[in-house]
Amino acid sequence: MYRYDEFDRTLVEERVAQFRDQVSRRLSGELSEDEFKPLRLMNGVYLQLHAYMLRVAIPYGTLSSRQMRRLAHVARRYDRGYGHFTTRQNIQYNWPSLAELPDLLMDLADVEMHAIQTSGNCIRNVTADHFAGAAADEIEDPRIYAEIVRQWSSLHPEFSFLPRKFKIAVTGAPSDRAAIAVHDIGLRMVRNDAGEIGFEVMVGGGQGRTPMIAKTVRAFLPKQYLLSYLEAILRVYNQFGRRDNMFKARIKILVHEIGIEKFSGLVEEEWEQVRDELVDLPPGELERIRAYFRPPPFDPLPDVDQGFEAAKTATPAFAAWARSNLFPHRQPGYAIVNLSLKPVGGVPGDVSAEQMDAIADLADQYSFGEIRVTHEQNLILPHVRQEDLFALWQALEAQGLATANIGLVSDIIACPGMDYCALATARSIPVAQRISTRFAETERAHDIGDLKIKISGCINSCGHHHVGHIGILGVDKKGEEFYQITLGGDASEHAAIGGLIGPAFASDEVVDAVETIVETYLANRINGEHFLDTYRRVGPSPFKEKLYAAH
Amino acid sequence: MPLIKNGHVTTDPWITIPDDMPVPANGQVIVSLERWRADGAELKARGEPVGVRLSSSQLAPEIANDLSHLALIAIEFPSFRDGRAYSTARLLRQRYGFRGELRAVGNVLRDQFMFMHRCGFDAFEINKSDDAAAWHKAMCEISVWYQTAVDVRASVVRRRHYGVAAE
Numbered sequence: 001m002y003r004y005d006e007f008d009r010t011l012v013e014e015r016v017a018q019f020r021d022q023v024s025r026r027l028s029g030e031l032s033e034d035e036f037k038p039l040r041l042m043n044g045v046y047l048q049l050h051a052y053m054l055r056v057a058i059p060y061g062t063l064s065s066r067q068m069r070r071l072a073h074v075a076r077r078y079d080r081g082y083g084h085f086t087t088r089q090n091i092q093y094n095w096p097s098l099a100e101l102p103d104l105l106m107d108l109a110d111v112e113m114h115a116i117q118t119s120g121n122c123i124r125n126v127t128a129d130h131f132a133g134a135a136a137d138e139i140e141d142p143r144i145y146a147e148i149v150r151q152w153s154s155l156h157p158e159f160s161f162l163p164r165k166f167k168i169a170v171t172g173a174p175s176d177r178a179a180i181a182v183h184d185i186g187l188r189m190v191r192n193d194a195g196e197i198g199f200e201v202m203v204g205g206g207q208g209r210t211p212m213i214a215k216t217v218r219a220f221l222p223k224q225y226l227l228s229y230l231e232a233i234l235r236v237y238n239q240f241g242r243r244d245n246m247f248k249a250r251i252k253i254l255v256h257e258i259g260i261e262k263f264s265g266l267v268e269e270e271w272e273q274v275r276d277e278l279v280d281l282p283p284g285e286l287e288r289i290r291a292y293f294r295p296p297p298f299d300p301l302p303d304v305d306q307g308f309e310a311a312k313t314a315t316p317a318f319a320a321w322a323r324s325n326l327f328p329h330r331q332p333g334y335a336i337v338n339l340s341l342k343p344v345g346g347v348p349g350d351v352s353a354e355q356m357d358a359i360a361d362l363a364d365q366y367s368f369g370e371i372r373v374t375h376e377q378n379l380i381l382p383h384v385r386q387e388d389l390f391a392l393w394q395a396l397e398a399q400g401l402a403t404a405n406i407g408l409v410s411d412i413i414a415c416p417g418m419d420y421c422a423l424a425t426a427r428s429i430p431v432a433q434r435i436s437t438r439f440a441e442t443e444r445a446h447d448i449g450d451l452k453i454k455i456s457g458c459i460n461s462c463g464h465h466h467v468g469h470i471g472i473l474g475v476d477k478k479g480e481e482f483y484q485i486t487l488g489g490d491a492s493e494h495a496a497i498g499g500l501i502g503p504a505f506a507s508d509e510v511v512d513a514v515e516t517i518v519e520t521y522l523a524n525r526i527n528g529e530h531f532l533d534t535y536r537r538v539g540p541s542p543f544k545e546k547l548y549a550a551h
Numbered sequence: 552m553p554l555i556k557n558g559h560v561t562t563d564p565w566i567t568i569p570d571d572m573p574v575p576a577n578g579q580v581i582v583s584l585e586r587w588r589a590d591g592a593e594l595k596a597r598g599e600p601v602g603v604r605l606s607s608s609q610l611a612p613e614i615a616n617d618l619s620h621l622a623l624i625a626i627e628f629p630s631f632r633d634g635r636a637y638s639t640a641r642l643l644r645q646r647y648g649f650r651g652e653l654r655a656v657g658n659v660l661r662d663q664f665m666f667m668h669r670c671g672f673d674a675f676e677i678n679k680s681d682d683a684a685a686w687h688k689a690m691c692e693i694s695v696w697y698q699t700a701v702d703v704r705a706s707v708v709r710r711r712h713y714g715v716a717a718e
Contacts, residue, residue, distance in 0.1 A: 007707045011695035018692045022662070030681070038632065039662055121632065151697040151707070157669035158641055158700070161634025238638050239610055273646065278699045284712050 001064055001370065002147050002292040004112045011154065012109045015116055019043050020102035027099060042122065042160070044115030045101060048422050054093045054101060055118040056108060060128035060146035060170070061089035061373040065360040068371055070111040072356035078104045083356070085341060085349040087413055087464055088167070089127050089373045090118055094420055116154055121162045123153035123234070129171045129178045130374040133293060134382040136330040139189045140197055141293045142172035145226060148281065148289060152227050159234045163241035164249035166234070167206075174493060179375060181205045181214045181495035182467055184251045185233060190220060198222045203233060203263070204255030207461035211497045212252045215260045217267055224286070225271075228279040232271035236263070296368035296383055301333025305386035318393050320442050321404040326389070333386055337367070339379040339396060340403040340411065344440040345433050348414045349377035358399045366392050376413055376452075378406065408445045409453060409518065410436035413464050417457030417474060418481075424457035426474025426481040426507075431455055434511045439518075448518055450530045454489070467491035469531050470517055471498045472510065483510040487517065487543060488535050501540055502548055513547055520546045553683040556652070556674045558690070560683055563676075565602055565623060581625055584609050587617070595620055604656065607635045611642035618649045626672075628657035637670045644671035644701040664689040669700040 004012070019039075026036040033047075040046075044055040056071070063071075071091060075083045078100055079093040086092055096104055108114060118125050126149045128142040129135065149168055153159070159166075169183040180186025186202035199221045205214030221229050233251075240258075242248045255263045312319040327336040339359065341349050351359075359379060363371045366388045367381035374380060379401075384392060396402035405411045412435060415421065417428030432455055439445050454468030458475075465471030471486035482504035489498030505513045518531075520543050525534045535543075554563045567581040568574055574582070574594065581602035587594065594601045602623030603614060614624065624643060626636040636655065643649040654674040655667050661682040664675065668690065677683045694717060699706045709715040 005711070007695050007710065011693065011697075014693050014695065021692075035660075121634075154697055155666075155693065156698055157666045157696070158637040158698075159634070160666055161632055161637065161663075235638055239635055243633055243635075277645065278706075281708060282712055285708050288711070 001062055002059075002143075002289065008112070008151075009109075012112070012114045012116070013106075015043070015114065015155075016102060016105045016109050019105060023098060023102055038120060041120040042117060043105075044118035045098075046119060046422075048094070048420050049418075050420070051095050052098050052101070053420070054096050054104065054115060055086070056091050056093070056113060056115050057118050057125040058089050058091060058113075058373050059125060059150045060132065060143045061130050061375070062132075062143060063371040063373065064111075065363040065369040065371065067111045067113055068356050068360040068363065070107065070113070072353040072360070074104055074107060075353040075356065077107075082350055082352045084347075084416065085351065085373050085377050085379070087375050087377060087415070087462060088125060089130070089375055090125060091373070092416075094416075119165070120160075121164050121166075122160045123149075123156065123162075123166045123168065126150050126153070127167070127169045127178055127183075127375060129173055129176075130372045130380055131177055131327065131336055131382070132172060132372075133295065134329050134331075134334075134336050135173050135175070135177075136328055137175055138173045138330070139191060140172045142170040142178075142187075142189060144286075144290050144293050145187065145189075145199075145223070146170045147292075148226065148286070149230065152230070156234075159238055162234070162238055163243050164246065164251075166237070166251065168230075176491070176493040176495070177374075179464070179467065179491040179495075181493075182207055182211070182464070182491060183214065185230065186214045187226075189223075192220045196222065199226060201229060201233075203267075204252040204260075205495075206250050206252045207464060207466045208250070209247060209459045209461075210250075210252065211461070211466040212256065213495050213497065214252075215255060217260065217264045224283075225275065225280055227281060228274045228277070229267075229271055231279050232267050232274045235270055235274070236266045240266070295331075296370070298331045298334065298383070299385070301331075301385065301387075303332045305333060308386040308389055311390040315390075317404070317442075318390060320446060321393055321402055322389065324404045324408055324446065325402070325406045329383065331383070335384050335386055335389060337381040337384045337389070337392065338374075338406040339381065339401045340405055341378050341401070342405055342411050342436060343400050343403050344410065345437045346400075347429050348412055348432050351379075355399050355401060358395070359401070362392060362395055376411065378411070404442050405436075405445055407450050407452070409439045409448050409451045410445055411452070412436060413452070413454040413468070415456050415458075415463035417455075417463075421457060421462075423460055424474070425459075425476040426457050426483070428455045428457040428463055428474060431472060431474070431483065431507070431510060435514055438511050438515060448522065448531070449528075450532075451518070452491075453514065464491065465489070466497050467495065468498060469535070470514060472514075475504060477504070481507045483507065483513075485510075485513060485517070485547075487540060488532065490532060499540060502544055516546050517543055553677045553680055554674065555677060555683060555686055558686065567604065567625075579622070581623060584614065591617070591620070602652070602654075605636075605639065607633045607639075607657075609639075610635070611639045611647060614643070615647045618643070618647055618651075621649075621651055623652040623654060623674075624649065625654040625656045625676075628655060628659055628663075631658045631660050631663050637666060640667070640672055641670040641701055661685045661689045665693060669696070669698075669702045669704065671701040
C-alpha cells in the first residue's frame, strides 16, 4: 500500500488546519452558509436532510487494517456507531457535528486519510478495480497510476473550479470492474502491438439525467504521458465545458455537442504543447510509487487446497458462499474474498463500528492487513489462503458479513435516497431491503445467477440504476413514490445504458415487478444464460408483456 | 476596493474605462477587449500604458497576439465558481510569455488567492477588506504542491527527487 512521506503528510495536516479556520469563520458568522458551501464541499462536507454528512476518501478503494480501525473509531466517537460505503469506494458518516469535523479530520490524517475533493466541482477521489494486485487478468496494478492521479489532482491550482464534478476511474485489466465507461475519464491499461503498456483513454461517460457511455479519445497513450494527457483534457474541459446550465456542464455534454473527433483534436493539440511543460513524472517518481504496490510476501502453495475442497463438500452453506463470494487469485493457493455488506433486509453498504474492528482483525490475520472497498458497496479481503477460508467464513458468519450473494439478485446497489439525502425524490434503501427479503433464499438466488439490481432515489443516479441489469429509479409523482424500471444496463467492459421498460410502479408494486422480471428471465433462459444474455437475445417484449399484462 | 499587488495593499494607478465613456487624454487605462479591438490604434498612439479586461469567456488566444502592447491584463471572475480565468492566466504566462500585470477582478475571495497566485495572477482587486488582511495567511496555509504551475513554488516531485527548495 502507498504510505505518506513528509510531503503527503504535511499537505493533509495543513488542509485540516485550513478547514478548521474555515469552520471557525462559519461558526462565528464571518462566512455565510452560501460562502461556506463551496469550501466545505471541497472537503467532503454536505448539508443533508437531517445533519451534515462527511464523505471520506478511500483512494482507489484500498484500506489498511489500521485505517479500518480508525474508521470504526470515527463512527463511535463522532457518529452513531456506523458508516456507509458508497459507490465511489468512499465512506460516508451521516451524523457528525460541524464543530467537531476538524478534530475528526485530524484523527483521519493520523492514519493517512482525508476528505479532500470528495465533493465539489473538482477532480474527485479516483477509483480503481477493487481486485487490483490480485486479479489474474491484470496487465499492471492500476493503483500505481491512481495514486499518481490522486496526487496530481489534489489542490490542483488550475482545475479546482471546473464546470462540474469530475470523476476518473482506472482499470489495469481487460475485465472492467471499475465501471470506467460511465466516468468522465476512464483509463484502461492495454498493450500495443509492440508489447508496450499504455492506456486507452475514454472520455465523456456518466450517468445522471443524461446517461452516456464514454468514447475513446485515444486508443493508446504511452503510460509515461498520463499526466500531461489528463492535463490537456482538463484544460479543454475547463475552458470549453458549459457553465450556463448546471445540468449540461459535465464533460459528456461537451463531447456530445462538439463530437468526439473535434474534442479529440482539441485535446491532442493541447497535449502537443503540454508535454513539454514539466507535467509528466520523472521515472524515479513512478518507481517510488510503484514500490509501494509490490505484492505481499505470498507463500508458495499448491493450486488447490484439499482441506478447502473437503470443507465445501461437508458444509453446503460454506460451498454456496465459496461459489458466490470467492474469486480466483493470480497467486496459486490464494483466493479473493468478498465480504457482503448486503445482508437480507439490511441497508446496502452500512457497516457498524464493531464490524469494522472485526474486519480489521480478520484482515491482519488472513490478508496481510489489506482491505478493499468495491464500487458495489461491498468489502474485500484480497489475499486469503485457501486453507484459511473455512475459518474466515465462520468468523464472517458471526459478524453477519458472510451472506452468499455477491453478484446475485440481493447484492443490490442503493444510494442513501430520501432517508438521508437532500436531493432525493424517493427512498431507495427500503426498496433494496424489500427486494433482498423477497429473494432471501440462497438456493433460489444462486439459481437465478448473475443479476445486478441498482437503485437510485433521484435522477442524479448515485445508485447507478442506468447500468443495472435491472435499474430502479425512484421518482415523485404528486407526493407519492413511484419507481421506473430499466432493463439491460451494464457497467462492465460491454457497457450499456438500460432501457425504460414502461410506466413506473407504485412503491407497493415494485418488488412484485422485479420478481415478474426475474421469473420471465427464468422462463426464457436457455443453456445456463445469465440474465443479460437472455435479455439481449429476447429483447424487452416478453418482459413488457408480463409486467403490464394485468394493466 | 483594496488592491493587492506583489503581496502589498497598494493604490491603484489604473483607471477602468467603461465602453460608453470616452478615454481620457492622459493616464493608464484598462479597456474591454472589444474596445481594444475597435480603438487599438488610438490607444497605442496615446503613449500611455494600456490594459485590457477580459471576461471569463474570453480565453487566452484571443489576446495572445497583442501582448507586446499591453502592460496589464485583468481577468474577470463573475463568480468564484467560474474557473476559466485560471487557465487563461496560466496560458498567458506560460505559453504566451506575458510579463505585465495579471490582475484578478470580480468575485475575488481569500480562499482562492493561492490558486490564483499559482496560476500567475500578481494583482488582486479584493471586495472584502478582511480578505486583504488575510493575504499573507492565505499565501502560506498550504506549503506542499504536487503540481508544477507558473509561480516559484517547487512541486513535490522536484523537492522529492532533486532536493529543490520549496520556494
